[in-house]
Amino acid sequence: MNVNPYLTDAQQQILDRAKIGVAGLGGLGSNILSHLVRAGVRRFVAADFDVVSESNLNRQFFFADQIGRKKTEALEENLRRIDPDLELDFRDLRLTAENIPEVFAGCDIVVEAFDKAEAKTMLIGVLAKHGVPIVAASGLAGFGKSNDIRLRKAGANLYLVGDLTSGISPELAPASPRVGIAAAMEANTVIALLLGNEL
Amino acid sequence: MPNIILNEKNVDSPDGDNLLSFLQARNIPVDNLILEFNGQILTGKDPLGTIILKDGDMLNLFSMVGGG
Numbered sequence: 001m002n003v004n005p006y007l008t009d010a011q012q013q014i015l016d017r018a019k020i021g022v023a024g025l026g027g028l029g030s031n032i033l034s035h036l037v038r039a040g041v042r043r044f045v046a047a048d049f050d051v052v053s054e055s056n057l058n059r060q061f062f063f064a065d066q067i068g069r070k071k072t073e074a075l076e077e078n079l080r081r082i083d084p085d086l087e088l089d090f091r092d093l094r095l096t097a098e099n100i101p102e103v104f105a106g107c108d109i110v111v112e113a114f115d116k117a118e119a120k121t122m123l124i125g126v127l128a129k130h131g132v133p134i135v136a137a138s139g140l141a142g143f144g145k146s147n148d149i150r151l152r153k154a155g156a157n158l159y160l161v162g163d164l165t166s167g168i169s170p171e172l173a174p175a176s177p178r179v180g181i182a183a184a185m186e187a188n189t190v191i192a193l194l195l196g197n198e199l
Numbered sequence: 200m201p202n203i204i205l206n207e208k209n210v211d212s213p214d215g216d217n218l219l220s221f222l223q224a225r226n227i228p229v230d231n232l233i234l235e236f237n238g239q240i241l242t243g244k245d246p247l248g249t250i251i252l253k254d255g256d257m258l259n260l261f262s263m264v265g266g267g
Contacts, residue, residue: 117231120263120267121263138261141265154259155238156238157240164264168266
């Protein structure tokens with residue numbers, strides 16, 4: 001099975017070896033994984049403690065018949081429908097400052113895909129000291145303002161996607177198009193970093 | 200009086216100012232803030248009050264907001 005036949009052999013070898021960590025399997029994480037699997041990445045570590053709910057279906061890569069199931073299990077199933085030949089280490093747990101270094105040990109890049117600002121900041125604070133490249137997102141709620149969502153590099157290893165201002169609120173909900181843009185940009189940044197392409 | 204480059208703009212800070220008091224003087228909350236200080240990534244959990252600012256320090260700030 002080769003889901004992305006457009007890669008060169010050298011590119012496929014790089015993606016075959018890569019191990020990507022994904023923190024959170026919601027609107028960002030589920031869509032990031034879908035993009036990365038379709039791009040040809042095969043090895044992942046991911047964690048989320050949540051179950052699929054009806055309110056997730058406006059943007060997350062789950063289906064109505066998966067409501068109530070653990071996100072780790074449901075997403076594993078969905079990703080294997082794209083590529084059955086994946087190495088998935090999906091953990092049904094809450095990520096904390098204490099367990100993050102252990103969960104993502106050995107990952108070439110870690111993708112921040114939480115929904116809460118506190119969790120986003122915590123993960124960056126913990127992993128920035130480990131030197132692993134981090135791809136994170138901040139500011140993606142609402143509709144429109146597509147051009148405000150962009151990629152910034154901070155320090156040697158942090159790549160930050162979003163507009164840095166559009167947080168979720170009662171007036172500003174997360175929705176598929178804009179969350180999807182941010183998820184695709186995070187995934188695109190991961191692939192570019194792995195293959196040495198321009199970001 | 201040290202001159203700091205904050206988000207690519209020159210600003211003056213009082214002698215002996217530290218990173219935490221510099222932010223507080225500008226009403227910038229450190230919660231959910233990512234700091235790039237001279238190329239190093241910091242958050243509000245780091246001991247910002249112990250970092251004394253000096254001329255030419257470069258500080259870029261990034262707000263983490265909810266949604267995903």
